[in-house]
Amino acid sequence: MAKTSRKRTNLSLFFAIFLMMITFMSFLILIYYETHKPLVIETKTGKIMATTVTRLGKSVHCFFGIPYAEPPVGGLRFRKAVPKKAFKETLKAFKQPNYCFQRKTTIDKSSEYVKQVLKYIPDLNHYFDVERAEDCLYLNVFVPDSGANKTVMVWIHGGAFISGQISHYDGSILAAARDVIVVTISYRLGVFGFLAANGSELPGNYGLHDQVLALHWIRDNIHAFGGNVDNVVLFGESAGAISVGYHLICPLSRDLFSRAILESGNPLVPMIMADRNINTEATLDLIRALCPHIAATQVDSRGIT
Known part of the structure; x- marks a missing residue:
């Protein structure tokens, strides 16, 4: 009888210790989950989940491929972009956008150069696993894991308005080094961004209007990421610097940023300015080349849509 009682006591003690261990392990798992769960930000267009990286010994939350406009395809091609409609499901912003x-050939050569510059980044391949597409109006946001009311630096990439992509610019390093929020924005390039013709429905400069729309999205949502909407610095290089210069004098961009940095470019560069008549002829030449079944006499600027 005594042996049976002692055996039951030992089993009860073992069971109690086992429960304590399970409880302790569950507590540790809960702590780990709470400290490592992905950051989710709620914006006016929907909830967005980040991936977190370590840069310079600091955590930086990266939001890749946030859409700020509807895809500029179909009836929206060669038109000013329209704001992105709200989405219901949480956007997992883990992958670089198109x-x-x-x-x-231009982007391949650029990629090889950038790979040499960024070869010491552990997750380098992430920045080159991207696709080319018309659906490309996205932005990336890099947020340091510390406090709020931070300066926001908005980067416009260069490339002569015919090339470039935001996946080549790892804003997480600047975010960690200077404790600022970094935003990189994409915009339409080449024919898709700047096709124009007099007397038609092709006013041109869609790429610049894309940038304005992205700045509106930033103004409306960056506070949710911890950014100071009254301290937005717009900066860019080459064609990006030229774009920044345009925004400094453009009424559409007024009150969307407070300071500007122009690197190797300005809005008075002669090669960027194009006579509208020359643009129109270039557009007509392009249409004739791409649509040979249309007689040259059938093509004029009034018929372009």
Whole structure:
């Protein structure tokens, strides 16, 4: 009888210890989950989930491929972009977005150069696993894991308005080094971004209007990421710097940023300015080349849509 009682006591003690261990392990798992669960931000267009990386010993939350406009395809091609409609499901912003249409040889050469520059980044391949598509109006946001009310730096890439992509610019390093939020924006390039003709429904400069729409999205949503909407710095290089210069003098961009940095470019560069009549002829030549079944006499600027 005593042996049976002692055996039951030992079993009860063992069971109690087992329960304590399970409880302790569950507690550790809960702590790990709470400290490592992906950050989710709620914007006006929907909830967005980040991936987190370590840069310079600091955590940075990366939101890749946030859409700021509806895809510029079909009836929206060669038109000003329209704001992205709200989405119901949480957007898992883990993957670099498509890059805008351009000559593939140009982007391949650029990629090789950037790979040499960024070869010490552990997740380098992530920045080159991207596709080319017309559906390309996205932005990336890099947020340091510390506090709020931060300066926001908005990067416009260069490339002579015919090439470039935001996946080549890892804003997480700048975010960690200077404790700022970094936003990189994509915009339409080449024919898709700047096709124009007098007397037609092709006013041109869609790529610049894309940038304005992206700035509106940033103004409306960056506070949710911890950014100071009154301290937005717009900066860019080459064609990006030229774009920044345009926004400095454009009424459409007024109140969308507070400071600007122009690197190797300005809005007065002669080669960027194009006579509208010359643009129109170039557009007509392009149409004739791409649509040979249309007689040259049938093509004029009034018939372009």
